[in-house]
Amino acid sequence: MQKSLSKLFLAPLGALLLASFALAPVADARERGGGGRQVSHDGGPRGGGRDLQVNNSRRDVRTNNVRNTSVNNVNVNRNVNVDVDRHGGWNNNYHPVATAAAVTATVAVTAAVVGSIVRSVPPNCSPYSYNGISYQRCGSTWYQPQYVGGDVQYVVINAPY
Amino acid sequence: MTHHKLALGWLGWLALSLSTPGIGAEAAPAGASSPVVSAVDPASIEALKKMGAHLQTLKRFQVRTELSSETVLDDGQKLQQSSSAEIQVQRPNQLRAMMWSARAVRELIYQDKTATLYTPALKYYATAEVADNIGGMIDQLEARYGVQVPLSDLFLWGTAAAPLDQIESAMNAGQDIIGRDLCDHYAFRQGKIDWQIWMTTGEAPLPRKLVITNRADEARPQSVSYLAWNLKPTFKDTVFKFTPPSDAQAIGIRPLNPR
Numbered sequence: 001m002q003k004s005l006s007k008l009f010l011a012p013l014g015a016l017l018l019a020s021f022a023l024a025p026v027a028d029a030r031e032r033g034g035g036g037r038q039v040s041h042d043g044g045p046r047g048g049g050r051d052l053q054v055n056n057s058r059r060d061v062r063t064n065n066v067r068n069t070s071v072n073n074v075n076v077n078r079n080v081n082v083d084v085d086r087h088g089g090w091n092n093n094y095h096p097v098a099t100a101a102a103v104t105a106t107v108a109v110t111a112a113v114v115g116s117i118v119r120s121v122p123p124n125c126s127p128y129s130y131n132g133i134s135y136q137r138c139g140s141t142w143y144q145p146q147y148v149g150g151d152v153q154y155v156v157i158n159a160p161y
Numbered sequence: 162m163t164h165h166k167l168a169l170g171w172l173g174w175l176a177l178s179l180s181t182p183g184i185g186a187e188a189a190p191a192g193a194s195s196p197v198v199s200a201v202d203p204a205s206i207e208a209l210k211k212m213g214a215h216l217q218t219l220k221r222f223q224v225r226t227e228l229s230s231e232t233v234l235d236d237g238q239k240l241q242q243s244s245s246a247e248i249q250v251q252r253p254n255q256l257r258a259m260m261w262s263a264r265a266v267r268e269l270i271y272q273d274k275t276a277t278l279y280t281p282a283l284k285y286y287a288t289a290e291v292a293d294n295i296g297g298m299i300d301q302l303e304a305r306y307g308v309q310v311p312l313s314d315l316f317l318w319g320t321a322a323a324p325l326d327q328i329e330s331a332m333n334a335g336q337d338i339i340g341r342d343l344c345d346h347y348a349f350r351q352g353k354i355d356w357q358i359w360m361t362t363g364e365a366p367l368p369r370k371l372v373i374t375n376r377a378d379e380a381r382p383q384s385v386s387y388l389a390w391n392l393k394p395t396f397k398d399t400v401f402k403f404t405p406p407s408d409a410q411a412i413g414i415r416p417l418n419p420r
């Protein structure tokens with residue numbers, strides 16, 4: 001699995017960019033499902049608003065037209081002193097590439113190109129564990145969840161068995 | 162009609178005062194000359210050093226930040242987003258961060274050489290082996306995985322990872338009040354980034370507000386953070402140990418440059 005996964009990572013950048021991210025509101029909807037947001041941790045900080053339900057269904061599509069130069073600088077030193085590619089701040093803002101590719105991404109989701117990455121899976125999916133690895137099975141399409149930056153995304157893979 | 166004339170008269174005076182130096186109310190009194198200032202005010206750099214040194218002495222603390230950040234649309238219109246984060250810290254090698262916004266709720270739990278990312282709503286987590294100190298952990302998570310730790314500046318100021326000799330402009334912008342705290346306000350410029358900091362006045366300076374402006378984009382997107390401190394936190398060390406819920410599943414984390 002490790003080997004095939006690393007191959008997946010080498011998928012052509014173009015395809016990756018095109019298919020990298022689905023619409024953020026979809027991701028919101030996905031995260032609301034199932035366990036919801038109520039989390040309890042011993043001694044952990046209680047975040048305000050963590051039990052609130054967010055509904056972005058009425059958000060204007062124009063809010064997705066984020067320009068490429070829009071960079072989210074939320075830490076000083078990581079921005080002025082370190083010459084690394086910016087991947088957006090910890091605040092999980094809409095990534096310029098993500099939003100620019102959003103419309104294309106929905107197409108990619110439909111096509112479910114192996115190796116493509118999406119931010120959320122369709123609603124008809126169910127979690128599936130095989131050989132100790134977690135998947136989302138959505139009809140004949142399989143996704144493997146992985147962290148990309150601080151977020152969970154899903155790689156379209158060939159059926160694991 | 163009278164009002165109209167008055168308005169015109171006022172406008173005329175305004176135009177005159179704007180176009181003629183020395184007449185407007187803002188004009189400097191005769192004889193006063195502005196003091197010569199260097200681009201980098203040494204006292205402002207010194208204030209940063211002092212704050213950094215103080216931050217490095219804090220062993221156990223809790224900080225919450227309220228962040229407003231901006232994205233720029235194609236036509237230059239800006240949208241502002243809100244996020245919050247709270248970190249619990251025990252130097253040198255324990256940290257827990259909780260990040261929440263309308264877009265996601267995430268956690269980072271770090272202890273010794275292990276960093277765990279956890280997304281409660283999805284019940285997925287991933288672990289990565291990292292350095293045995295907070296500064297190294299921050300650097301490795303970002304460099305290897307593109308994971309940014311909230312409030313990472315707090316661990317970099319006062320260290321070699323936050324050099325101050327590249328700052329191109331530094332100035333004291335006076336004093337301000339943040340919440341109930343009297344603060345010294347400083348403004349810096351380096352490369353395409355302008356940034357401002359408000360630190361509490363006195364011998365134990367703590368950053369209370371931070372503004373970062375990106376000049377690489379003509380719309381100048383900006384982020385504003387307010388920091389709230391608790392130097393006598395009541396959390397227990399158990400917060401630094403991640404015990405996955407029984408229904409949580411471990412997944413991988415994608416390296417930035419897989420080979």
